[in-house]
Amino acid sequence: MSVLEQAAAARVAAIDLAGATRAEKDRALLLMADRLVERTDDIVHANGVDIANARENGLSESVIDRLALDPERVAAMADGLRQLAALPDPVGDVVRGSTLANGLELRQVRVPFGVVGMIYEGRPNVTADAAGICLKSGNAALLRGSGSAFSSNAAIVSVLRKAVADAGLPANTIQLLDATTRDSVKELMRARGLVDVLIPRGGASLIKTVVEQSTVPVIETGVGNCHVYVDSAADLEKALGVTLNSKTQRYSTCNTAESLLVHVEIADTFLPLILSSLAEAGVTVHGDARVSGYSDAVVTATEEDWGTEYLSPDISVAVVDSLDDALDHIRRYGTGHTEAIVSESTTATRRFVAGVDAAAVMVNASTRFTDGGEFGFGAEIGISTQKLHARGPMGLPELTSTKYVVTGNGHTR
Amino acid sequence: MSVLEQAAAARVAAIDLAGATRAEKDRALLLMADRLVERTDDIVHANGVDIANARENGLSESVIDRLALDPERVAAMADGLRQLAALPDPVGDVVRGSTLANGLELRQVRVPFGVVGMIYEGRPNVTADAAGICLKSGNAALLRGSGSAFSSNAAIVSVLRKAVADAGLPANTIQLLDATTRDSVKELMRARGLVDVLIPRGGASLIKTVVEQSTVPVIETGVGNCHVYVDSAADLEKALGVTLNSKTQRYSTCNTAESLLVHVEIADTFLPLILSSLAEAGVTVHGDARVSGYSDAVVTATEEDWGTEYLSPDISVAVVDSLDDALDHIRRYGTGHTEAIVSESTTATRRFVAGVDAAAVMVNASTRFTDGGEFGFGAEIGISTQKLHARGPMGLPELTSTKYVVTGNGHTR
Incomplete structure (x- = not known):
């Protein structure tokens, strides 16, 4: 037939x-x-x-x-x-x-x-x-x-x-x-x-x-260049946990984080910690010039990196000067799947939630939660973007x- | 620009x-x-x-x-x-x-x-x-x-x-x-x-x-080859009112009825009445052989008529042997906009509602009601089919x- x-x-x-x-x-x-x-x-x-x-x-x-x-x-x-x-x-x-x-x-x-x-x-x-x-x-x-x-x-x-x-x-x-x-x-x-x-x-x-x-x-369905944005008002421990889980809990899924954006004001404290944790987990960091300053292991990110859904132990990392810069970056390179913010500031999270145009926005939670099973739907035929x-x-x-x-x-x- | x-x-x-x-x-x-x-x-x-x-x-x-x-x-x-x-x-x-x-x-x-x-x-x-x-x-x-x-x-x-x-x-x-x-x-x-x-x-x-x-x-949006089906168990007065209103209240709209299907068991009583009312309203009837038997004014319907959205004072009319035949006809020629049944039988209306694949199904009501204003939406940007x-x-x-x-x-x- x-x-x-x-x-x-x-x-x-x-x-x-x-x-x-x-x-x-x-x-x-x-x-x-x-x-x-x-x-x-x-x-x-x-x-x-x-x-x-x-x-x-x-x-x-x-x-x-x-x-x-x-x-x-x-x-x-x-x-x-x-x-x-x-x-x-x-x-x-x-x-x-x-x-x-x-x-x-x-x-x-x-x-x-x-x-x-x-x-x-x-x-x-x-x-x-x-x-x-x-x-x-x-x-x-x-x-x-x-x-x-x-x-x-x-x-x-x-x-x-x-x-x-x-x-x-x-x-x-x-x-x-x-x-x-x-x-x-x-x-x-x-x-x-x-x-x-x-x-x-x-x-x-x-x-x-x-x-x-x-x-x-x-x-x-399904293409996910998901970002985790660590705000200046982030809790360090939550930022570490959410970033690591978003990237390393599973590499091959569309809700895995592929890019990390770090507010410049928290870069000095957060970046050394996360870079070392990512290295320990075997993840290669593709970073911008400012990120490279924190570790010799950082590979220089190309323009292509920012738009890449790696589906592998790789992550692109950039330092941003403001929440607006993070939003601009996500608008430019995101695929509208899942974007996460880690922040204790209600003003910042409110602006991020409103400003991000994606199927799911995570506040102080791993990108890996965008899933029919996790959402309690009982069955999932795919994730629409x-x-x-x-x-x-x-x-x-x-x-x-x-x-x-x-x-x-x-x-x- | x-x-x-x-x-x-x-x-x-x-x-x-x-x-x-x-x-x-x-x-x-x-x-x-x-x-x-x-x-x-x-x-x-x-x-x-x-x-x-x-x-x-x-x-x-x-x-x-x-x-x-x-x-x-x-x-x-x-x-x-x-x-x-x-x-x-x-x-x-x-x-x-x-x-x-x-x-x-x-x-x-x-x-x-x-x-x-x-x-x-x-x-x-x-x-x-x-x-x-x-x-x-x-x-x-x-x-x-x-x-x-x-x-x-x-x-x-x-x-x-x-x-x-x-x-x-x-x-x-x-x-x-x-x-x-x-x-x-x-x-x-x-x-x-x-x-x-x-x-x-x-x-x-x-x-x-x-x-x-x-x-x-x-x-x-909007293409509507809408049918009114008059069931064997129809109330004659409702059937007349709904059919006339569906066809003649306005000719140029997508929710106007373009086709009338009459159950054979009610044809003898209903068809003479509706054909005379439609003639009075200036509507040309394009009918099948059985419909032609009821009036000399009936124009013989071609295959094309059944699929035509006239948007004019014209209507195609057919006699059907059963509700299933009406459903088959609607499946073949309908555009999935609005389909109406006139019937006092709960069994018939239930089967019609379940069997018709359209944006709106009217039970004992005019097809002209498929409208954002009539539905109480306050605003309408179109009717999706x-x-x-x-x-x-x-x-x-x-x-x-x-x-x-x-x-x-x-x-x-």
């Missing part, structure tokens, strides 16, 4: 799925979870094909580790689906409602988008996650994973489709697209009218391509649209 | 404007209103240039009527701005908030988009409306009106910019783009990163062009994004 044929089949499935009750959807999710566990051997076996190909193609061990599935990881996928079943159904939620002066009853109700396209890289567990989140929010999913995980994804989707059908919902609620060719991405991006929203998850270049070429509405529709971690409600239902008794204007 | 230079100036203005309090914005809106009234003569004079050009170019009298300004219409623009001042400020609204298990305080707060681009046709009053709505919601506006209204729009924007500056806000909050060339539309559509959202208002072809070519996120971000009439909150503000005390993961 072509992508357009799959999308048309998804639309038909979406009509049925939109009318499914929470009980029906949860039953499907629980069956999907059980079947994944039952079919662990088949899934791990299919994964072996991908792993063998990856080794043959000379992919790095870290990539292979992300790709690999074992019984424990399959069980974790199943647990994710069970957790989804426990979450409230966003469909049918009344967002607002009122009775108008003329007696008309107005309700704005959450409804599924219909068909959601996902383009993603890497880990095969995203396949089960995305399928489950889409199903729970009443959407049919078109999944376009990476070529390197195609055998694993095919095995997972085959198990999930069978479970969905056995639970009485349409199997075409979940469909895997051909990942062996770029054409499937192109077709998906042009399937306006059949696909309601496209969510690219992956590297900056994938996201840029989709955003620029798709005629299907896109929710942009755009302003339209959803901004920040996206949970189940972010995968819905709304519909106005207006009830009268023969009302006319 | 080029469009990109104007967009860059708008971004700078937007930073200041985002920090403006409601009091500052309302003061500007009231001054804008006063100045429009004071400068009525200049505005009407500038409008005279557009009118003269329109006559020279042979535009129709109905187009010229929409273009024309007189003191009364200028006063109405001013009133619109005063009403905006009276509405609550959406900026700063806390959409949700909680304290997480670790003590982090989470707030999701409404913030302005930043820079909003509007592409519109026709009436010059849209210029003042759009400028006011953008200002109240904290957004800088880039206004691209029609070439035929350029002199009027230039006069209005000149007055508004001066008022905004005199009220202490940046004049570049409101900018008019060159309307004498199509290039300004193209540049605006490619100004990704400078313009946050683009709202096209006008005919289907304008909207299609913008949706397909813009790399700036778009909110699609897309599912992302905003669906249905868009008021002030729909012109905002959100930002998560997370406050801790040195919190780390």
Whole structure:
């Protein structure tokens, strides 16, 4: 089947799925979870094909580790689906409602988008996650994973489709697209009218391509050049803790800090401490001229450094003369993901919160908290860095649209 | 200035404007209103240039009527701005908030988009409306009106910019783009990163062009092929009233009904009545074979008729064998704007509401109610027919994004 044929089949499935009750959807999710566990051997076996190909193609061990599935990881996928079943159904939620002066009853109700396209890289567990989140929010999913995980994804989707059908919902609620060719991405991006929203998850270049070429509405995710700004009125201990955690708790995530801005008035006390802690953690500092004065280990930062999302044990560090200079720097180089201030001054934090244009602003807290799990959403399909529709971690409600239902008794204007 | 230079100036203005309090914005809106009234003569004079050009170019009298300004219409623009001042400020609204298990305080707060681009046709009053709505919601506006209204729009924007500056806000909050060339539309559509959202208002072809070519996120508005479905369990009087009102209360609006679907079981009683009422109102009926059997005046409907938004005294009418057939027809030809059912059956209305995928579903009420004013929003910048971000009439909150503000005390993961 072509992508357009799959999308048309998804639309038909979406009509049925939109009318499914929470009980029906949860039953499907629980069956999907059980079947994944039952079919662990088949899934791990299919994964072996991908792993063998990856080794043959000379992919790095870290990539292979992300790709690999074992019984424990399959069980974790199943647990994710069970957790989804426990979450409230966003469909049918009344967002607002009122009775108008003329007696008309107005309700704005959450409804599924219909068909959601996902383009993603890497880990095969995203396949089960995305399928489950889409199903729970009443959407049919078109999944376009990476070529390197195609055998694993095919095995997972085959198990999930069978479970969905056995639970009485349409199997075409979940469909895997051909990942062996770029054409499937192109077709998906042009399937306006059949696909309601496209969510690219992956590297900056994938996201840029989709955003620029798709005629299907896109929710942009994930590129994070996040800053920690240590204000002149910062508490030293909090500044150290927040900076270190933001940078070193995990290097590969979009909410990891990539840049540190230090107010000139606190530079003499704070910089020696943080530079030594970062060195101890094995982080390379790319600093401006003023930062270099504090340590010989500092690599001179280039213009490119300020705009780089390292995703590695590297950080760019600059001394700024004022909070306004910090805001200007963030406006210029930030990606609108997460920006943090460490300060005891209410005036400074108020100005920073108002002045920063980002999905999340942290006050005396690590950038690593921008996460659907940490925010208590229970499920996350990605972190939106755009302003339209959803901004920040996206949970189940972010995968819905709304519909106005207006009830009268023969009302006319 | 080029469009990109104007967009860059708008971004700078937007930073200041985002920090403006409601009091500052309302003061500007009231001054804008006063100045429009004071400068009525200049505005009407500038409008005279557009009118003269329109006559020279042979535009129709109905187009010229929409273009024309007189003191009364200028006063109405001013009133619109005063009403905006009276509405609550959406900026700063806390959409949700909680304290997480670790003590982090989470707030999701409404913030302005930043820079909003509007592409519109026709009436010059849209210029003042759009400028006011953008200002109240904290957004800088880039206004691209029609070439035929350029002199009027230039006069209005000149007055508004001066008022905004005199009220202490940046004049570049409101900018008019060159309307004498199509290039300004193209540049605006490619100004990704400078313009946050683009709202096209006008005919289907304008909207299609913008949706397909813009790399700036778009909110699609306004094409409405709206249906009234008269169910077998309809109350005849309500069915007559709702159908007539939906079609004839105004012909040129997107929420006007363009198609009528009648359940076969009620056709014998309802069709003779409605066909005679529509004929009396001067409406031409384009009917299928079964409808033609009820009146000689019925024009045979072509396949094209079912998908046509007439915006004129025409309506397509079909007899359907079931509610499911009505839903199928609406899925095939509807534009997702407004669909109405007339029925006394709770089962039928429940199925219709669930089965129709549209911005608004009317139960025993006229399609003409889909309107920001009727919904009590106080202001409307258009009616979105897309599912992302905003669906249905868009008021002030729909012109905002959100930002998560997370406050801790040195919190780390």
